Amino acid sequence: MAVFSLSRSSARDWHGRGHMIPIMVTGAVTAGAIALVAYLLWPTWGTESSSSPERLPVSIGGTLFNVPTAAIRMKIQRHSGTQERIDLSFSFPSLEPPEAAKHVSADAVEEAMQPIDRIFLSISAHRDSLAPDTRVRTIYPRYLEQASTPGQDGLTMRAFRDNTPYGGEDLFFANSPGLTARCTRDAATPGMCLSERRIDQADLTFRFPRSWLAQWRDVANAMDHLTLQLHGPR
Template identity: 75%
Template sequence: MTFYSTAQQIARGSREQRGSHLIPILLGGAITAGAMALIAYLLWPTWEADGSSAPARLPVSVGATIFNVPTAAIRMKIQRHSGPQERVDLSFAYPSLEASDSPKHVSADTVEETIQPIDRIFLSIAAHHDSLAPDARVRTIYPRYLEQASTPGQDGLTRRAFRDGTPYGHEDLFFANTPDLTARCSRDSTTPGMCLSERRIDGADLTFRFPRSWLAQWRDVANAMDRLTAQMHGTGG
């Protein structure tokens, strides 16, 4: 009888000991599970799987210079990420300057028709790697190839033609002061002429491209380029 009572006490003690050891294990498991749930909540993506709620703007670094670019304006999907990039290519509707990368659809019935007018301003932001600055090129390189005579244009815009047989043959240089505008433009031929206007910001060069025909309202074009620059690198929103 004594032996049986002793056995019961030993069994009861073993159960109590196992229970006392089990409580810390259960508490530790609950704490671990709670921590994992919190981490999963904090790291869980907040956008939809189809990307419809992707950020409207992306901070990118080009030439160690930060730009806040509209996601929808980026023309190449491979460039649609934040962080350092060598180059970013953008497209904006004109004159609204809304971000848009959707190309116009051309059907088999319309592909042979007259070329549709371009309604966008294109912008490339690229690291310059200490190459000659755009304004220095205008002062030191272009004058070697320009005709001596200049032609006053409408509303304060001046044109100087590049000499034939030079690297810039069949192009013209346009410039104005208020607002500032410098653009090198090809002449109309089988395709409409296009203009290129460059500016440097820290470690990056900005290259704007637009139809030459827009120079009829050159002040609007110059202001549009200034606005885009300020919106992506400056105080503009």
């Protein structure tokens, strides 16, 4: 009788342990999943900048550029390899990557408005589009006024005619150093200038405030310097 009772007790113990094993396995899997999610979602604000390389090799249209990581404006573009387009900004006149933007409250927006102190650069694959220098020679003259206006220190301006694709804009050009820029006029917002150049299979588009043309030689030299820094000698 005692043997029978002992056998029944052992069977109950084994049966109880049999039920506990799946529960223990499920608990371990759940704990592992929670740990994985916590690891993936753990904030990395303090370590991102220190772990990123200072410069990234980026191929655009098959043309290689060596890009400062901190100058890349969009986080999604901060990786090496092939890209269709990349957007950069540099402080002027230092040409260093700008400092990280600080959070500004809605109440302080007007007080935070400052003159633009950056030169913006977009690099994109040209996909056999018309070259910038060809556009200047063959397209722009169709829409320009005949008269030109001599500017300061060797800079010349020609206005685009009204009711043309470039109405309300002016074309500035100089030879030494070379500069060609199409600029909007000051209105409710300050005028901005666009200057383009092609390197192999990529087009570089620089943007800067029109007011900088007062020091146009510095701006032209800055664009040449950035081009050399990013791509090397042509």
